[in-house]
Amino acid sequence: MCPVDDASNGVDGHAHTNGHTNGTTNGANAAPETNGFVAVETKQNPHIQTSNPYQPVGDFLSNISRFKIIESTLREGEQFANAYFSTEVKIQIAKALDDFGVDYIELTSPCASEQSRLDCEAICKLGLKAKILTHVRCTMEDARVAVETGVDGVDVVIGTSSYLREHSHGKDMTYIKNAAIEVIKFVKSKGLEIRFSSEDSFRSDLVDLLTLYSAVDKVGVHRVGIADTVGCATPRQVYDLVRTLRGVVSCDIETHFHNDTGCAIANAYVALEAGATHIDTSVIGIGERNGITPLGGLMARMIVADREYVTKKYNLKKLKEIEDLVADNVEINIPFNNYITGFSAFTHKAGIHAKAILNNPSTYEIINPADFGMTRYVHFASRLTGWNAIKSRVEQLGLEMTDAQIKVCTTKIKAMADVRPIAIDDADSIIRTFHGNLHRKEDVPLLPGMTEEEKKLFEMKQAELSGEREKRSLDEAADAQAEVPSGKKTKTGVAA
Numbered sequence: 181m182c183p184v185d186d187a188s189n190g191v192d193g194h195a196h197t198n199g200h201t202n203g204t205t206n207g208a209n210a211a212p213e214t215n216g217f218v219a220v221e222t223k224q225n226p227h228i229q230t231s232n233p234y235q236p237v238g239d240f241l242s243n244i245s246r247f248k249i250i251e252s253t254l255r256e257g258e259q260f261a262n263a264y265f266s267t268e269v270k271i272q273i274a275k276a277l278d279d280f281g282v283d284y285i286e287l288t289s290p291c292a293s294e295q296s297r298l299d300c301e302a303i304c305k306l307g308l309k310a311k312i313l314t315h316v317r318c319t320m321e322d323a324r325v326a327v328e329t330g331v332d333g334v335d336v337v338i339g340t341s342s343y344l345r346e347h348s349h350g351k352d353m354t355y356i357k358n359a360a361i362e363v364i365k366f367v368k369s370k371g372l373e374i375r376f377s378s379e380d381s382f383r384s385d386l387v388d389l390l391t392l393y394s395a396v397d398k399v400g401v402h403r404v405g406i407a408d409t410v411g412c413a414t415p416r417q418v419y420d421l422v423r424t425l426r427g428v429v430s431c432d433i434e435t436h437f438h439n440d441t442g443c444a445i446a447n448a449y450v451a452l453e454a455g456a457t458h459i460d461t462s463v464i465g466i467g468e469r470n471g472i473t474p475l476g477g478l479m480a481r482m483i484v485a486d487r488e489y490v491t492k493k494y495n496l497k498k499l500k501e502i503e504d505l506v507a508d509n510v511e512i513n514i515p516f517n518n519y520i521t522g523f524s525a526f527t528h529k530a531g532i533h534a535k536a537i538l539n540n541p542s543t544y545e546i547i548n549p550a551d552f553g554m555t556r557y558v559h560f561a562s563r564l565t566g567w568n569a570i571k572s573r574v575e576q577l578g579l580e581m582t583d584a585q586i587k588v589c590t591t592k593i594k595a596m597a598d599v600r601p602i603a604i605d606d607a608d609s610i611i612r613t614f615h616g617n618l619h620r621k622e623d624v625p626l627l628p629g630m631t632e633e634e635k636k637l638f639e640m641k642q643a644e645l646s647g648e649r650e651k652r653s654l655d656e657a658a659d660a661q662a663e664v665p666s667g668k669k670t671k672t673g674v675a676a
């Protein structure tokens with residue numbers, strides 16, 4: 181057996197019955213002895229860096245290689261339906277995000293409640309490397325409370341779309357501009373960073389927006405924010421708006437994308453291409469409704485764009501730990517298809533994929549799981565498996581078989597998997613028994629717990645699937661291996 185290593189190549193039966201659950205079996209530290217996963221070597225080093233043909237060349241607007249993260253799990257994330265963060269949990273999350281290397285941590289408004297204000301003060305006192313921000317309405321009352329908490333900066337927001345102007349705060353654009361300027365000047369006078377953002381930017385009038393942003397830029401705001409509050413924006417709309425804004429203001433540009441229509445990561449990416457400097461994220465994307473750009477999803481997107489920047493700046497191996505921490509606290513499961521950490525994010529199943537992955541993981545992977553401390557798996561307990569995957573498993577089990585024998589053994593696994601879902605143990609049992617019978621001349625036992633009906637079906641499938649192919653393989657095996665006993669047909673059709 182090869183040791184489990186950081187290159188993280190696992191072979192895994194991955195069937196429903198093997199006790200797989202999120203978070204444990206797909207983790208980098210899963211113990212191979214207890215769950216049946218064993219590392220294998222791929223034939224080539226995974227993910228040899230080659231130049232990216234889609235890399236923009238000389239794009240002076242793009243901040244793909246110098247973006248910053250404003251992590252808002254403790255603000256937007258607290259707006260998620262299930263979220264309740266105690267002070268201790270907030271501190272744990274803030275420390276974990278700091279370890280991960282996010283640039284900013286945004287906290288709930290201290291005006292939301294007395295405990296929110298106390299928690300904000302407590303987190304400011306932790307002395308984290310990340311800058312601490314709090315997020316308030318565009319009023320002097322809120323701003324006065326915010327600056328007293330000890331934060332490094334204040335994120336101010338007010339809705340600019342007609343929906344919000346009419347139905348939320350009821351203020352017109354002139355009022356908004358004057359209120360913004362007053363708040364910005366005040367926060368700056370306290371020596372703090374100040375960001376001004378328009379809520380619902382993509383349903384706001386473009387001239388209104390640019391006029392407002394230009395005015396706040398002139399009074400020295402550090403960042404302006406664009407928010408797709410309802411998740412309506414398309415990547416093209418984002419590119420156009422950010423690029424236009426880039427030509428109007430000289431300050432930094434932060435962007436905030438909701439995921440109602442599934443564009444939150446793509447929109448963050450194009451925003452950076454168009455000149456945005458900061459992206460808002462939350463862990464697993466939690467937030468109002470179905471949330472915002474997820475931290476892990478953004479990392480997945482960005483590591484493909486600029487691996488060096490992302491791997492040097494962020495402690496990517498902490499991602500899973502942070503996601504588990506947040507998921508536990510808000511009582512959700514990490515979705516199976518979650519970026520990077522979803523339980524099948526690096527599991528390759530179909531035989532064609534498995535073969536190529538075992539030769540070189542770059543064939544079917546754009547992200548190296550090892551960068552995130554995750555494990556790659558090759559699924560071999562299914563009817564879609566192929567002999568290359570089984571060969572890899574045979575080697576893991578320390579068994580010796582010729583290719584021809586492995587091909588026959590593969591037909592047995594596929595036949596069984598045609599009858600019912602099978603688990604690693606089932607596939608292993610077929611492999612071991614097949615191997616044993618090469619020398620012991622015994623029948624292959626049917627799997628424990630099979631019903632009479634399943635036995636009959638299995639035998640039928642076995643006969644159909646094996647047929648000519650098995651006969652051919654057995655002949656080859658007999659030719660190639662003098663020590664293989666002459667092929668005797670048993671009731672399961674296995675050579676013994």
Ligand SMILES: CC(=O)SCCNC(=O)CCNC(=O)[C@H](O)C(C)(C)COP(=O)(O)OP(=O)(O)OC[C@H]1O[C@@H](n2cnc3c(N)ncnc32)[C@H](O)[C@@H]1OP(=O)(O)O
Nearest residue numbers: 289291292293317318319337338339348349350379409468
């Ligand atoms: C898109 C976003 O996610 S923005 C961030 C959302 N965050 C929060 O809402 C933080 C949690 N919120 C709270 O705890 C409360 O809503 C508070 C403390 C902010 C305000 O509570 P209340 O005074 O009871 O008002 P309520 O929540 O019912 O309504 C919001 C009020 O803020 C006003 N308002 C809304 N947005 C803004 C804004 N950006 N700037 C100024 N005022 C605003 C509304 O007009 C309304 O004022 P009203 O009292 O005159 O009706």
Ligand SMILES: O=C(O)CCC(=O)C(=O)O
Nearest residue numbers: 337377379405407409436
């Ligand atoms: O402050 C911001 O930029 C964004 C506020 C927000 O959460 C939103 O508009 O969805």
Ligand SMILES: [Zn+2]
Nearest residue numbers: 256409436467
């Ligand atoms: Zn939001």
